[in-house]
Amino acid sequence: GAVVSQHPSRVICKSGTSVKIECRSLDFQATTMFWYRQFPKQSLMLMATSNEGSKATYEQGVEKDKFLINHASLTLSTLTVTSAHPEDSSFYICSASGQPPGAQYFGPGTRLLVL
């Protein structure tokens, strides 16, 4: 149980295009999902907290107009990187809060390469 999927696993796009990444909790409902970003040889940094039915909360330094988050259902959150640029190339990982309290379930991640 407690499986989180992400799609796509890898995406290459041209500079200026938008990319949507989906994060799904497959066998449980997640009121809260998180989006993290990891640059090469660095740690995971929280980008935003996504709550079902409400606006996402972004961490300092993360542009909310560039990284659009939608959490329309209890099993799906999406991250859209708008007008992507090479510096947005990174590994994006989502996680979902579940049971027991404090548990976090991570997706397999999405590698984004912007040319």
Place this chain on the structure above:
Amino acid sequence: AQKVTQAQTEISVVEKEDVTLDCVYETRDTTYYLFWYKQPPSGELVFLIRRNSFDEQNEISGRYSWNFQKSTSSFNFTITASQVVDSAVYFCALSEDSNSGYALNFGKGTSLLVTP
């Protein structure tokens, strides 16, 4: 401020050696959770352990063991008789009751290389 400190950036050991990865955390919450994850080159995070702040009992799982000491705010991870397959980056992480939804604060990671 860094809430989770993994002072060891890289560790290299020879197979069958024991190795301890250090983790020191900082929090004012009384309820919090500590985690260890393994990240192989594929990138996917592999969950190893989750420990809540009220349970200081040390845990052993096969070759893995964890030493949680609130007095020193440490949650160290030991691999006994290391194997080449243990080579990966290991992250220690903290989530706090005061942080809505329990988002994780990750340490910078320790890259472990086990050579034959």
